[in-house]
Amino acid sequence: MLKKIGATVLAAAAIAVTFTGTAQAEYNPKCPSGVTQIGSTKILKWRTETVASVKQFKGCNKNWAYVWVWDTWLAKHKEPFEISAGVSTRISESSVDYVKTWNKQELWSSGADTLKECTRAGGGVWNSTFSAGDWTDERC
Template identity: 65%
Template sequence: MLKKISATALAAAAIAMTFTGAAHAETNPKCSSGVTQIGSTKYLKHGSETVASLKQFKGCNKNWAYVYIWDAWKAKHPSNHIRAGIWTRTSDGAVDYAGHDGTKQELWSYGANTLNVCTYAAGNVFGSGYSASGSTDERC
């Protein structure tokens, strides 16, 4: 009986560890009425490891980029550089951009007045010896 309980406890722990690195529910501190994700989530990777999730949101009459560093990566890399921005097809650079260097785990962009054009979120997490970047699908 003891072996059965131990095996069950180990299985439960393994399942819990599998989901530890996933992103949590997002709350935008710059948009108190709430935001809605548009498009799919992009996973920023370094090799085969997932570093962060990148998402695009709409709310408060703006588009927002959001980067969340996964717990498993953050545990190994406590200090990171994070960048998040909203881009359009015709922009030469980010329409809206935010960055942070240090120990934050998540970053919201400032918010772009681009609900009337096609946009995508771009993000980057980097540090000593690694960089993970990407962009979401375009949403119109």
């Protein structure tokens, strides 16, 4: 009986850590009042492996792109990688607030003053041996 209870407690703890990690990962330090996801999440893959996810948020009178590199990818791939995020408008067709950095698990774009425009978030993770990037659906 104690083994069964112990296994249940461990499973519940693992689930709590998983959900806590996800919520924390979506805290935008550039917008302390909070952000809300708009549109769907785009999953980035390289071959059959899930690399990262891209989301678009609104908050602080701006649109934000957010990229999260998955723990399972990081555990298997120790080589340096570049990560990028940006918001694109229908008019510009390129990122209006593109940012990039190296070897980070998450990245927020700089924030785009585009709430009155049709936008989508883009992001990517790559180096010389792999590349994964894409856009979320457009939100107007």
